[in-house]
Amino acid sequence: MSQTLDTEDDNGRGSQPSDISEAIIRIAGNSQDGIQSIGGFLARLAGRSEQEVMTMMTIPSTISGGPSIFQVRLGTGDVLSPGDDADVLLAFYQHSYEDHVSNLREGGLIVYDSDHIEPKEEWLEKYRHIGIAISSLTVEAIGGTARDKGKNIYALGLIGRMFNLNLEKLERLINERFGAKGESVIKTAMDAFQSGYRYHSDDITNLFNFKQGEIDRSNQVVMSGNEAIGYGLIAAGVRFGAGYPITPWSDIMELLRKELPKYGGSFIQCEDEIASVSMAIGSSYGGRVGVTGSSGPGISLKTEAIGWAVMAEIPLVIVDIQRGGPSTGLPTNVEQSDLNIACFGGHGDSPRVVLAAANVEDCFYTAIEAVNIAREFSVPVFLLSDQAIATRIEAFNEPDLKNVCQDLSPDLTPVQTHKPYDLNTETGASNHLVPGTRIEDGRYPVVTGLEHDEMGHPSSSPDLHEAMTRKRRNKLKALSDKLPIPEVYGAQSGEVLVVGWGSTTGPLYEAVEKSGNNGQAISALKLRHINPLPNGLEDIFARFKKIYVVEMNDGGVHGYGQLAGLLRARFADPRIQGINKTDALRWKVREILDRINERREIESK
Amino acid sequence: MSDSVTLEQPTQDAEERQPLTKKEITADHPTWCPGCGDFSILAIYYKLILKRNIYHEKVTTVAGIGCSSRFPYFVQAHGAHYIHGRALSFASGVSLSRPDLHVFAFGGDGDAFSIGGNHFAHTARKNIKMTYVVMDNFVYGLTKKQTSPTSPIGFKSKTDNWGALDQPINPMKLAIAAGASFVARTTHTNPKHLLEIMDVAMDHDGFGFIECLSECTEFFKGAFDASNPRKGGAFELVPEDHDVTDEAAAYELAGEDFPGKFGIFYQVQRPTKNTLEAGVSDAAKAKFEGKKDWEVLQSTFNRMK
Numbered sequence: 028m029s030q031t032l033d034t035e036d037d038n039g040r041g042s043q044p045s046d047i048s049e050a051i052i053r054i055a056g057n058s059q060d061g062i063q064s065i066g067g068f069l070a071r072l073a074g075r076s077e078q079e080v081m082t083m084m085t086i087p088s089t090i091s092g093g094p095s096i097f098q099v100r101l102g103t104g105d106v107l108s109p110g111d112d113a114d115v116l117l118a119f120y121q122h123s124y125e126d127h128v129s130n131l132r133e134g135g136l137i138v139y140d141s142d143h144i145e146p147k148e149e150w151l152e153k154y155r156h157i158g159i160a161i162s163s164l165t166v167e168a169i170g171g172t173a174r175d176k177g178k179n180i181y182a183l184g185l186i187g188r189m190f191n192l193n194l195e196k197l198e199r200l201i202n203e204r205f206g207a208k209g210e211s212v213i214k215t216a217m218d219a220f221q222s223g224y225r226y227h228s229d230d231i232t233n234l235f236n237f238k239q240g241e242i243d244r245s246n247q248v249v250m251s252g253n254e255a256i257g258y259g260l261i262a263a264g265v266r267f268g269a270g271y272p273i274t275p276w277s278d279i280m281e282l283l284r285k286e287l288p289k290y291g292g293s294f295i296q297c298e299d300e301i302a303s304v305s306m307a308i309g310s311s312y313g314g315r316v317g318v319t320g321s322s323g324p325g326i327s328l329k330t331e332a333i334g335w336a337v338m339a340e341i342p343l344v345i346v347d348i349q350r351g352g353p354s355t356g357l358p359t360n361v362e363q364s365d366l367n368i369a370c371f372g373g374h375g376d377s378p379r380v381v382l383a384a385a386n387v388e389d390c391f392y393t394a395i396e397a398v399n400i401a402r403e404f405s406v407p408v409f410l411l412s413d414q415a416i417a418t419r420i421e422a423f424n425e426p427d428l429k430n431v432c433q434d435l436s437p438d439l440t441p442v443q444t445h446k447p448y449d450l451n452t453e454t455g456a457s458n459h460l461v462p463g464t465r466i467e468d469g470r471y472p473v474v475t476g477l478e479h480d481e482m483g484h485p486s487s488s489p490d491l492h493e494a495m496t497r498k499r500r501n502k503l504k505a506l507s508d509k510l511p512i513p514e515v516y517g518a519q520s521g522e523v524l525v526v527g528w529g530s531t532t533g534p535l536y537e538a539v540e541k542s543g544n545n546g547q548a549i550s551a552l553k554l555r556h557i558n559p560l561p562n563g564l565e566d567i568f569a570r571f572k573k574i575y576v577v578e579m580n581d582g583g584v585h586g587y588g589q590l591a592g593l594l595r596a597r598f599a600d601p602r603i604q605g606i607n608k609t610d611a612l613r614w615k616v617r618e619i620l621d622r623i624n625e626r627r628e629i630e631s632k
Numbered sequence: 633m634s635d636s637v638t639l640e641q642p643t644q645d646a647e648e649r650q651p652l653t654k655k656e657i658t659a660d661h662p663t664w665c666p667g668c669g670d671f672s673i674l675a676i677y678y679k680l681i682l683k684r685n686i687y688h689e690k691v692t693t694v695a696g697i698g699c700s701s702r703f704p705y706f707v708q709a710h711g712a713h714y715i716h717g718r719a720l721s722f723a724s725g726v727s728l729s730r731p732d733l734h735v736f737a738f739g740g741d742g743d744a745f746s747i748g749g750n751h752f753a754h755t756a757r758k759n760i761k762m763t764y765v766v767m768d769n770f771v772y773g774l775t776k777k778q779t780s781p782t783s784p785i786g787f788k789s790k791t792d793n794w795g796a797l798d799q800p801i802n803p804m805k806l807a808i809a810a811g812a813s814f815v816a817r818t819t820h821t822n823p824k825h826l827l828e829i830m831d832v833a834m835d836h837d838g839f840g841f842i843e844c845l846s847e848c849t850e851f852f853k854g855a856f857d858a859s860n861p862r863k864g865g866a867f868e869l870v871p872e873d874h875d876v877t878d879e880a881a882a883y884e885l886a887g888e889d890f891p892g893k894f895g896i897f898y899q900v901q902r903p904t905k906n907t908l909e910a911g912v913s914d915a916a917k918a919k920f921e922g923k924k925d926w927e928v929l930q931s932t933f934n935r936m937k
Binding site: 071074075203247248249250254258261262266267269286287288289290291292293295297298299301302303305306307308309310311312313314315317331332335339425426428429431432434460462463464465466469470471472473474475476477484485 | 656659660687688689690692694704705708709710711712713714715718721722723724725726727728729730732733750751753754905909912913915916917919920925926928929930932933935936937
């Protein structure tokens with residue numbers, strides 16, 4: 028896709044590299060080949076350089092083996108999505124080669140392991156092929172019989188040579204990565220790497236050279252979306268959580284289980300989803316903000332308890348890493364089909380807050396925001412991410428942790444009197460008193476899922492149910508008044524506004540950039556606050572003729588998806604229409620532009 | 633995570649705090665039917681709090697759903713009335729994050745052994761520190777007479793007009809098999825015994841489980857007459873020579889026909905989840921001695937560059 032990477036030029040060969048501003052490299056092999064770690068190295072390298080980086084990977088849902096890919100997009104400008112088509116395909120096996128050629132741009136470069144791959148006649152014309160005996164050269168370099176081990180590091184060396192990457196930085200990364208595993212492991216890795224890096228052939232030596240970036244991005248951290256959520260929760264001051272393993276949420280519980288003890292906290296693996304949400308709520312009642320999370324069916328199981336937290340007004344953060352549904356669905360694929368359950372899942376009127384993170388950096392800060400909203404408004408907050416964000420690695424500016432980190436130790440200062448459900452607060456929000464706190468008038472509260480009076484005692488009085496329902500709802504209204512009005516990306520008015528959330532946002536922004544070049548400009552709007560919606564959207568919508576809500580979920584019986592449905596209910600505006608898909612794959616930029624153009628054609632008839 | 637909550641002890645008032653009175657620990661008037669066994673258990677709970685000289689704020693009472701689960705409303709202390717069957721999970725969250733509190737959970741047989749059966753087994757095996765009293769009446773009372781998991785075969789209910797068909801759960805056997813570290817049985821008709829058992833259970837460092845027979849006079853009248861000497865039954869204590877650390881002997885005791893024995897069937901000391909988690913945390917924290925939380929996180933981020 029990047030016209031800047033031009034391999035047709037003869038200058039691309041030999042010692043005269045062609046200057047490029049970005050490259051998309053797709054590495055295809057089997058899951059045991061360690062191709063994820065090549066991607067990880069490249070992402071970290073970019074994080075220490077002037078390059079932006081975004082990656083994507085697929086993992087097979089089987090336990091071991093099976094095809095696996097890692098795509099990394101390195102660029103000197105802003106990188107908004109993992110990219111549509113790769114410039115370079117590095118293929119380890121015949122199936123990797125055959126299955127992924129279609130993801131390579133025309134004229135792209137295929138570097139293949141000639142020990143395993145027989146190039147196809149019809150593709151030799153279309154793509155540039157470079158065959159290297161990666162497997163046997165790796166064995167030659169590191170010895171031994173483990174043919175599959177070390178290939179990834181050898182390939183990293185090759186990529187380093189092709190793209191003229193910083194040798195010193197790469198070697199330091201390898202040292203850090205394998206440092207803990209002992210001298211002999213480091214030596215083997217370094218032998219494989221250097222052998223790849225020194226592979227001599229005019230074909231690949233110094234093929235490309237990244238242009239110097241304009242912005243200094245060297246102070247970046249590199250992590251996956253799931254890691255960013257985990258560390259964001261820790262920074263926010265969360266010290267207790269509970270969960271049950273399910274893909275792709277499990278990474279977060281594993282991280283919190285390992286990390287929280289360092290902070291005096293703990294994350295408990297429970298017997299099921301219901302126990303885990305309940306334990307998290309119990310700890311919130313105890314004075315911390317408890318966190319739980321899940322994916323797919325696990326979220327369905329938690330809904331009754333979440334309803335209790337709404338009714339009892341107890342803070343809670345629920346992380347939902349969306350995957351394809353319903354039921355067991357597609358555990359390792361991406362979908363944005365949990366918006367409805369996040370906003371409405373549960374019986375009765377149960378207003379709760381829903382936030383959606385759009386990229387890895389956003390995961391970190393949205394996790395903190397989720398905790399703070401939960402605390403301030405004593406309400407469950409859903410943090411929506413998805414499989415695509417969860418597993419991809421990005422580099423982002425290092426947060427100022429000294430100022431970002433919060434201490435949420437419970438306050439047990441005695442109070443004179445206390446009403447857990449005070450009806451006369453300014454925003455409707457009231458905070459329960461932490462057990463252990465002395466109340467001098469001797470009247471102690473009960474937090475409850477029964478409708479109740481201001482002290483928490485059960486009541487089915489019609490007036491009270493009205494008043495308490497209003498209280499729980501008005502908190503969200505008060506929150507929406509505080510939310511920033513979202514900014515339109517691209518022209519501030521025009522014909523088409525595309526609206527998106529979550530991982531769809533990156534490709535949407537890139538579609539805006541691309542559309543500007545072909546005279547059919549579009550603008551984009553990202554919604555981070557899904558429930559309640561921020562104020563000011565009607566003014567933004569009024570400036571455009573068409574509003575397309577682009578989502579990875581089903582357009583339903585009436586042709587609009589879950590966010591579109593929410594917006595239609597809110598604004599009753601028939602201009603709001605859905606552009607949806609359910610192939611359980613991330614949106615490509617080209618797909619979005621094609622679908623908009625299709626709409627234009629239909630509507631112009 | 634015993635050290636994670638840095639609790640600042642409120643400075644004591646100039647004047648010494650007087651011990652609580654029964655009136656001060658009493659809240660709403662119970663909604664139970666006249667003659668309900670639950671009244672005795674509530675009365676004994678008040679007695680226990682007074683006897684142990686605990687202040688309001690140090691007691692946390694948690695319950696699920698059912699007649700008995702209304703309990704927290706009747707106690708003048710911090711309380712939570714949670715959802716059906718999940719009181720133990722909620723109580724575990726309180727217990728694990730707030731080691732300074734003593735958590736009591738109350739519930740019925742439906743809550744404990746039917747909808748919440750899974751949580752019962754896992755809270756027991758994890759040995760999470762709390763006292764759990766199941767007020768077992770062998771029937772669903774709040775929903776007006778359906779078969780419960782402890783209803784005896786042949787019990788005629790609205791869901792088994794012809795008499796219950798299914799083998800009832802044996803709470804003692806279930807608790808022992810699940811790994812509970814304190815398993816005891818008592819009845820509301822013997823308040824003295826009930827208080828004794830609750831007293832010991834409270835001192836047990838771990839998951840203390842008490843099955844307390846509590847008659848539902850409305851829907852299963854006379855269910856426990858065989859255990860009540862005033863109704864011609866027999867209240868027999870666990871034999872003095874019973875070894876409470878002998879799991880097989882406890883299991884055998886649990887297998888006796890109704891009314892069986894009363895007292896502590898099984899009690900062993902094994903590390904609580906609370907202690908084990910605190911140990912993990914202490915070990916992890918030792919590596920970051922003197923560092924602020926943000927500095928610990930910073931050291932992690934430094935490795936992600």
